Amino acid sequence: MTERTTIVDLPQTAASCPPPPKGCGAPAGSLCTLHGGTRPHTTNTHRARTDAWAVQTATCTRAGCEAAPGHPCRDSDGQPMTGKAHTPRKRAALRAAHLEGEAR
Numbered sequence: 001m002t003e004r005t006t007i008v009d010l011p012q013t014a015a016s017c018p019p020p021p022k023g024c025g026a027p028a029g030s031l032c033t034l035h036g037g038t039r040p041h042t043t044n045t046h047r048a049r050t051d052a053w054a055v056q057t058a059t060c061t062r063a064g065c066e067a068a069p070g071h072p073c074r075d076s077d078g079q080p081m082t083g084k085a086h087t088p089r090k091r092a093a094l095r096a097a098h099l100e101g102e103a104r
């Protein structure tokens with residue numbers, strides 16, 4: 001089995017990972033680590049990192065939220081969602097990143 005670099009499929013590594021316990025605190029451009037930093041996480045990142053990255057880069061596409069890049073999503077009560085993003089926003093961010101990757 002050949003080892004593949006999967007970082008290309010993890011555009012959210014452009015953002016830093018939130019500190020524990022939600023994430024591992026990995027700096028931007030580095031892979032997430034598991035088990036207290038002893039093992040790099042090559043196939044995925046902490047969910048909190050994807051959320052943070054989506055908030056930074058994408059506009060939320062969820063009706064009634066539609067938060068602009070850099071602004072947190074808001075829940076149904078209009079309260080900002082800290083450390084979380086709506087799923088459609090994450091999908092939009094991932095889709096945009098993959099389109100960019102294909103255009104190169």
Ligand SMILES: [Zn+2]
Pocket residue numbers: 017018023024025026031032033045046049
């Ligand atoms: Zn992490």
Ligand SMILES: [Zn+2]
Pocket residue numbers: 060061062065066067072073074085086089
């Ligand atoms: Zn949202």
